Amino acid sequence: MSAPLVGIIMGSRSDWPVMQHAAEVLERLGVPFEAKVVSAHRTPKRLYDYATGAEARGLKIIIAGAGGAAHLPGMAASMTNLPVLGVPVAATVLQGEDALLSIVQMPGGIPVGTLAIGKPGAINAGILSASILALSDDALRARLAAFRAAQTDSVPETVE
Numbered sequence: 001m002s003a004p005l006v007g008i009i010m011g012s013r014s015d016w017p018v019m020q021h022a023a024e025v026l027e028r029l030g031v032p033f034e035a036k037v038v039s040a041h042r043t044p045k046r047l048y049d050y051a052t053g054a055e056a057r058g059l060k061i062i063i064a065g066a067g068g069a070a071h072l073p074g075m076a077a078s079m080t081n082l083p084v085l086g087v088p089v090a091a092t093v094l095q096g097e098d099a100l101l102s103i104v105q106m107p108g109g110i111p112v113g114t115l116a117i118g119k120p121g122a123i124n125a126g127i128l129s130a131s132i133l134a135l136s137d138d139a140l141r142a143r144l145a146a147f148r149a150a151q152t153d154s155v156p157e158t159v160e
């Protein structure tokens, strides 16, 4: 098993049904990753240890998913220079708009690349991670190109 290049973290196990879509994309593209529950407010020390140690462990990108008052991506970004991609999860009556605004409205200086709410955001966080890593990995660039080509080929032109 290769060392993980992408760290997928989420505020709760309840986020996994959404965040697993990022994992599936990374698996399909052959990008080594890890997935862990790291809560900003329930396990703040775990978050501190994870974010401050991520770069030294060889991670290149962190994907952070959370719902509600979703401060996990921003807090993680505040403690690492690695790119952090945030995925808002629909976990409350506000259906993810709360998490989207929490994640996207980072004050200037600590960026979080914010994706769409839910499954599309998790999928795109996986693809975007692969795109970033492909800048310095020719084999991955080829796998990503094949993935995109297969997606294009899967779209029929006729309506039935």
Ligand code: RP5
Binding pocket: 010, 011, 012, 013, 014, 015, 039, 065, 066, 067, 068, 089, 091
């Ligand atoms: C957030 O609260 C988590 O990211 C999750 O989306 C939400 C609900 O968590 P649980 O109460 O299901 O553990 O921190």
